[in-house]
Amino acid sequence: MKINFDGNFCIISELEEFDPRDIFTCGQAFRWYEEDDGSFTFITHGRVANAKKVGDEILLRGVDRTSFDEIFYDYFDLDRDYKRVIEELSKDDVMKSATEYGKGIRILNQEKFETIISFIISANNQIPRIKKSIEKISEMYGEFLGEDENRKYFSFPSAEKLSKAKPEDLREFARVGFRDKRIVDTANLINNGIINIDEIEKMNLEDARSALQVLPGVGPKVADCILLFAFDRKESFPVDVWIKRVMEELYLKEVTPKSKIAVRGREVFGKNAGFANQYLFYYGRENKLGR
DNA sequence: CCACAGGTGTGTC
DNA sequence: GACACACCTGTG
Structure with missing residues (x-):
């Protein structure tokens, strides 16, 4: 991998395992827009x-040397050798196909509170x-960040800000449906320090899973997504309908409860379970496997 | 109008 | 613990 800077641009070369389309559309992130030129704008x-x-x-536009070092290097998980992850996973034909299909995927290291609320909404x-x-929600409660010819941009709100939102406003304007109260209650639990994100970060995987599930709207699947996408727990294995179908069809050969599939x-896949999960999800969903 | 998509919370055994 | 069933909204 080579990195060059030109003012507000960062150019990454000699890195096969990085495709913005794979990274943003594979289901891990929500704050992105696909532009007419095929690029992805993200917040x-x-x-x-x-x-x-x-x-x-x-080409990363809006990324200079300082922000690359402070934010984007970690955000894009650039310290990790995905060639090696793919090698380690490609022990069978299923994973060979899945990693080939999604070879540009990287698992982003996203912001914790935003990820918690986002995956509560994802349920x-x-x-x-x-x-x-x-x-x-960002438009209503976040900070204005700027605009371009396409749209205005806002940050995702803090727990403090979101804890003061009204559930009925979230339902009416943000169209979150029955997740309205879960969002505000979770923001409150975190804002009050009743649930401490820094504490959860130090826990082992099982304890962290249980701790997150105290939050309303966070069950096993959402907890695993939060751990995988924001807590750097690349060994966690979220099971949604797609992973269930793919695992049943390709690995287990029989109908199996979600809880067993997670185990x-x-x-x-061991320490690479999270990566396997993303490759399988992307491959399975895009090709409608098991449907 | 209806069918379908998708995790969690709640209640029952 | 394992299982129903309700819960919102958007799309076809």
């Missing part, structure tokens, strides 16, 4: 940036609608 850490794949290079919901709800996923 994180109070910043707006744009990622575009041009030939073998990745029994679909990506376009989740994106819209989060966008509206089996971690047994089969």
